[in-house]
Amino acid sequence: MIRRRLTGYALVLPGAVWLAIFFVVPMYLMWRLSLNSGSVETGFHFSWDWANYHEAFTLYDTQFFRSFYYAAIATLIALAVAYPLAYGIAFHGGRFKHLLLLLVLAPFLTTYLIRTLAWETILNDQSPAVHLLNDLGLISGGRVLGTTGAVIAGITYNFLPFMVLPVFASLETIDRRYVEAAQDLYASPRTAFWRIVVPLSAPGIVAGSLLTFIPAVGDYINANFLGGPNNRMIGNVVQGLYLTERNYPMAASLSFVLMALITVVVTIYLRLAGSRALTGDDLSELG
Amino acid sequence: MRVGSRKAEGGGSRRGAALGWISAALFVLAISIAIGACGGGGGIGGGSSTEASTAKAAKKASGNLTISNWPFYIAEETVPDFEKATGVKTNYVEDYNSNEEFYGKIQPLLANGESGGRSLLAGPSPYIVERMMRQGYLQKLEESAIPAVEENLAPQFKNPSYDPGNEFSVPWQSGMMGIAVRKDLAPDIKSACDLFDPKYKGKVELFTEMRQTLGVIMKCMGIDTDKPISEEDWMAAIDKVKQAKEDGQLRKFAGNDWTSELLRGDVVASTGAAGDTYQLEQENPNVTWVMPSDGCIIFTNDMVIPVGAPNPTAAYAFMNFVYEPQNAAKITEFTHYLSPVAGVKEEIAKNDPSLVHNQLVFPSEKFIEKCSPEPVLSGEEEQKVTAAWNAVING
Amino acid sequence: MSSDAAIAVEAPARPQVGAPARALAWLRRNGIRIYVGCAIAYLLLPIAVIILFSFNEPTGRYNLTWGGFSADAWLHAFSITGLTEALVNSLKLAALSSIAATVLGTGMALALVRHRFFGRRVANLLVILPMTSPEIVVGSALLSFFLITGVALGFQTLALAHIMFSIGFAAIVVRSRLVSFDRSLEDAAADLGAGPLTTFRLITLPLIAPAIGGAIFLCFVISLDDFVVSNFNSGTTLTFPLYVFGASQRGIPVQVNVIATMLFAGTLLVGLLAVLFSRRRRRAQEGAELEPRA
Numbered sequence: 024m025i026r027r028r029l030t031g032y033a034l035v036l037p038g039a040v041w042l043a044i045f046f047v048v049p050m051y052l053m054w055r056l057s058l059n060s061g062s063v064e065t066g067f068h069f070s071w072d073w074a075n076y077h078e079a080f081t082l083y084d085t086q087f088f089r090s091f092y093y094a095a096i097a098t099l100i101a102l103a104v105a106y107p108l109a110y111g112i113a114f115h116g117g118r119f120k121h122l123l124l125l126l127v128l129a130p131f132l133t134t135y136l137i138r139t140l141a142w143e144t145i146l147n148d149q150s151p152a153v154h155l156l157n158d159l160g161l162i163s164g165g166r167v168l169g170t171t172g173a174v175i176a177g178i179t180y181n182f183l184p185f186m187v188l189p190v191f192a193s194l195e196t197i198d199r200r201y202v203e204a205a206q207d208l209y210a211s212p213r214t215a216f217w218r219i220v221v222p223l224s225a226p227g228i229v230a231g232s233l234l235t236f237i238p239a240v241g242d243y244i245n246a247n248f249l250g251g252p253n254n255r256m257i258g259n260v261v262q263g264l265y266l267t268e269r270n271y272p273m274a275a276s277l278s279f280v281l282m283a284l285i286t287v288v289v290t291i292y293l294r295l296a297g298s299r300a301l302t303g304d305d306l307s308e309l310g
Numbered sequence: 311m312r313v314g315s316r317k318a319e320g321g322g323s324r325r326g327a328a329l330g331w332i333s334a335a336l337f338v339l340a341i342s343i344a345i346g347a348c349g350g351g352g353g354i355g356g357g358s359s360t361e362a363s364t365a366k367a368a369k370k371a372s373g374n375l376t377i378s379n380w381p382f383y384i385a386e387e388t389v390p391d392f393e394k395a396t397g398v399k400t401n402y403v404e405d406y407n408s409n410e411e412f413y414g415k416i417q418p419l420l421a422n423g424e425s426g427g428r429s430l431l432a433g434p435s436p437y438i439v440e441r442m443m444r445q446g447y448l449q450k451l452e453e454s455a456i457p458a459v460e461e462n463l464a465p466q467f468k469n470p471s472y473d474p475g476n477e478f479s480v481p482w483q484s485g486m487m488g489i490a491v492r493k494d495l496a497p498d499i500k501s502a503c504d505l506f507d508p509k510y511k512g513k514v515e516l517f518t519e520m521r522q523t524l525g526v527i528m529k530c531m532g533i534d535t536d537k538p539i540s541e542e543d544w545m546a547a548i549d550k551v552k553q554a555k556e557d558g559q560l561r562k563f564a565g566n567d568w569t570s571e572l573l574r575g576d577v578v579a580s581t582g583a584a585g586d587t588y589q590l591e592q593e594n595p596n597v598t599w600v601m602p603s604d605g606c607i608i609f610t611n612d613m614v615i616p617v618g619a620p621n622p623t624a625a626y627a628f629m630n631f632v633y634e635p636q637n638a639a640k641i642t643e644f645t646h647y648l649s650p651v652a653g654v655k656e657e658i659a660k661n662d663p664s665l666v667h668n669q670l671v672f673p674s675e676k677f678i679e680k681c682s683p684e685p686v687l688s689g690e691e692e693q694k695v696t697a698a699w700n701a702v703i704n705g
Numbered sequence: 706m707s708s709d710a711a712i713a714v715e716a717p718a719r720p721q722v723g724a725p726a727r728a729l730a731w732l733r734r735n736g737i738r739i740y741v742g743c744a745i746a747y748l749l750l751p752i753a754v755i756i757l758f759s760f761n762e763p764t765g766r767y768n769l770t771w772g773g774f775s776a777d778a779w780l781h782a783f784s785i786t787g788l789t790e791a792l793v794n795s796l797k798l799a800a801l802s803s804i805a806a807t808v809l810g811t812g813m814a815l816a817l818v819r820h821r822f823f824g825r826r827v828a829n830l831l832v833i834l835p836m837t838s839p840e841i842v843v844g845s846a847l848l849s850f851f852l853i854t855g856v857a858l859g860f861q862t863l864a865l866a867h868i869m870f871s872i873g874f875a876a877i878v879v880r881s882r883l884v885s886f887d888r889s890l891e892d893a894a895a896d897l898g899a900g901p902l903t904t905f906r907l908i909t910l911p912l913i914a915p916a917i918g919g920a921i922f923l924c925f926v927i928s929l930d931d932f933v934v935s936n937f938n939s940g941t942t943l944t945f946p947l948y949v950f951g952a953s954q955r956g957i958p959v960q961v962n963v964i965a966t967m968l969f970a971g972t973l974l975v976g977l978l979a980v981l982f983s984r985r986r987r988r989a990q991e992g993a994e995l996e997p998r999a
Contacts, residue, residue, distance in 0.1 A: 031820025038809035042831040045869035049850035056849045066356030111741035121980045126745050132972040136949045137965045141751035148576040241839025252555045258841045263704035267414040278845040381955035407954045426941030566954040570767045593765035
């Protein structure tokens with residue numbers, strides 16, 4: 024038994040140490056950095072400078088709020104688009120199921136940036152698609168690029184497969200006999216769907232919305248390429264502060280608060296959803 | 311046994327978890343402290359104030375040379391010609407998108423005494439050159455290694471205030487910041503203030519270089535940019551831009567990417583440099599540069615050798631090469647920027663006499679009488695104004 | 706197994722009258738299939754644009770508007786030195802990090818499924834945290850770390866970072882395979898006197914081999930695609946996505962689309978082969994219950 028335990032440590036430690044050094048320690052150091060003061064020229068030193076948080080928030084609260092707002096809307100749209108898609112594949116995919124899944128995943132096989140740039144090409148002001156939308160009165164001002172809608176649409180597109188996969192996985196595990204039983208008991212198809220299928224796929228919905236929401240909050244590629252100056256998200260700010268302005272303390276405090284806020288939102292969400300799909304031992308449900 | 315172990319795990323999980331948490335926390339704490347100790351308590355060093363060294367030149371240039379510069383800033387044949395003449399294999403990287411962005415990218419490397427493989431930077435504006443000098447990120451130039459520069463540097467470019475005697479920097483090219491417009495879509499834009507006309511709502515861009523963009527805007531606001539500019543005036547211009555952003559007047563704050571949207575017509579006007587605009591005009595004749603009615607901002611970018619440059623000898627060879635009038639003339643013909651090399655005009659007169667009379671390439675005194683050099687900021691004022699500008703373009 | 710029998714939203718058959726009603730019924734029956742088709746078309750639309758524009762003949766610097774058909778960029782796919790270098794960097798990085806992360810992740814998965822030890826839950830959390838943190842936080846934290854410790858940014862920091870964020874994905878893929886297969890084979894091998902290493906080599910490894918392959922593939926694709934973490938920690942080293950980002954500001958050469966298409970086709974092919982392989986395997990398993998190989 025001792026030996027078994029030692030083997031366990033031997034197996035887990037290399038990976039765990041790697042993750043500790045390159046994830047946990049960096050988080051700790053970023054927190055320390057957020058309390059530094061100084062500038063690139065004079066150097067930065069640790070000084071419990073909480074003012075960075077105050078300053079960061081007064082300057083960039085809009086972008087924080089915007090990021091959560093965009094991410095929430097994009098997650099809802101992604102769910103609305105992904106659910107019927109996952110349902111169709113799971114229940115009607117037949118022998119093409121795996122092929123269809125692969126096609127859903129196909130966007131991940133092209134570079135994220137290039138996919139987003141392709142949308143920029145598709146949606147530029149001169150494109151026929153945009154003219155059509157304009158003639159139909161679906162957009163105002165004759166353009167899609169540089170608007171809130173474009174950013175949310177971009178986020179939705181880019182993270183859609185993250186929603187489809189978990190929902191599909193949970194639909195797959197539903198025992199079809201429940202649905203048949205419901206119909207045998209004269210439930211209408213609609214009732215059977217809402218009372219049986221949807222509740223049983225809830226873990227997938229929870230996992231999918233988290234897998235979409237979390238990266239969406241921190242995203243800045245879509246805002247960068249598809250948005251305008253009034254659509255910039257917290258990710259744009261953090262990257263600008265870190266990489267261009269080299270204002271590390273303020274950047275670190277924003278990044279740290281982003282992480283903290285996401286943890287809070289996710290915890291509340293998981294409480295409300297009553298699922299442990301993403302934590303602890305039920306990890307395997309994700310795979 | 312499996313069932314048993316599962317159960318045991320369930321029963322002991324609370325205590326096991328607590329112990330696990332504690333051990334993990336201790337483990338992480340130990341590593342953090344160890345690393346914190348190495349890293350000087352979680353701080354990051356600044357620039358060094360030690361005496362700058364001189365970039366030593368060997369007899370003959372060879373090997374590889376990596377140069378960073380802005381796009382649209384060199385003739386197609388310059389690098390191949392240089393390679394042929396010297397045998398130096400040259401990697402000319404157009405990775406300047408803004409002064410601040412490039413500085414931000416390379417600063418952590420320079421702080422470690424490395425230059426990311428670059429031996430020559432040709433893109434920095436004077437204020438960045440000054441900043442890099444202050445931080446000890448530049449090497450002094452060896453006068454004897456650049457005879458062509460000594461010979462052909464035009465007098466008005468010599469001895470800039472930030473680098474007396476051109477100890478660290480040699481001008482690359484100079485240009486006029488004004489307005490690039492689509493003359494078919496926005497024929498009536500005459501000054502930078504016309505960019506704020508509600509008629510062009512959502513169809514206007516501003517270049518992210520603060521000193522140049524705010525410079526032309528301050529000019530149209532009636533602020534004298536030839537005298538030292540007060541903080542209030544800077545802030546007034548920033549507020550104007552901020553207001554325009556919030557009103558949806560601006561499509562984007564753009565680095566080099568302002569060009570593509572102007573070509574496509576998604577944007578009808580932007581602050582832009584005359585040389586860039588000339589090159590865009592070759593792609594779309596509707597794009598044209600407008601000298602603002604209240605004058606332009608004249609900017610310069612310098613060649614410098616950063617610390618850690620792997621091949622300064624080749625960098626010197628490149629400087630000499632582009633300071634030969636016939637090579638410099640080719641660059642001017644291609645880019646239509648202002649050349650700091652004396653003798654270029656005569657050289658061009660041989661091939662293309664009409665270009666000599668082009669005001670955008672060889673402006674007369676009268677043409678640029680209202681123009682000013684890139685405005686200067688320093689000290690605390692610089693920090694405040696820069697922070698305010700960044701909050702507008704980055705937020 | 707006919708899943709079509711259990712369609713929840715399908716209308717029960719009703720006596721039909723007239724063509725419009727029949728069309729409506731048809732639509733009702735096939736609506737979901739049409740939807741799946743449209744949704745997948747939507748997902749693939751940008752890819753089609755990318756491929757199409759790899760055959761473009763742009764009028765200037767910018768590959769943004771259609772200028773006519775040309776296979777020129779395909780014939781000179783690797784003619785842009787900087788781009789080719791970035792691609793090579795990306796491929797090296799993806800190969801290195803996917804293999805290293807899969808080794809580390811497989812170890813963690815084995816330990817988490819097969820062994821009990823203090824700190825198990827912490828290890829679980831360590832696996833899941835980097836995956837569920839926004840990339841910008843991971844990237845900026847790592848940059849803080851490298852800046853404070855004074856590690857020079859470049860290929861080496863990219864490798865450290867990519868391995869870190871890939872471990873979790875590898876661990877989860879291998880783990881899901883480990884929990885799903887019958888352990889009696891391993892017990893039997895142990896009963897027959899095989900040592901733990903022999904058991905691992907002869908029984909466990911062949912059984913989880915597909916998952917290990919899958920993990921390497923997944924980590925490879927994730928590394929190849931990563932922009933945010935790389936952008937923070939690359940110094941002046943360029944990977945393919947970083948090259949594209951830089952080029953997007955000054956005009957993207959058509960070759961970028963060509964290489965994106967190649968990468969897409971290559972990884973898609975591997976994916977397709979995996980689907981075929983797993984289908985054949987499943988069929989084989991349905992026929993005969995797993996036979997251990999010696």
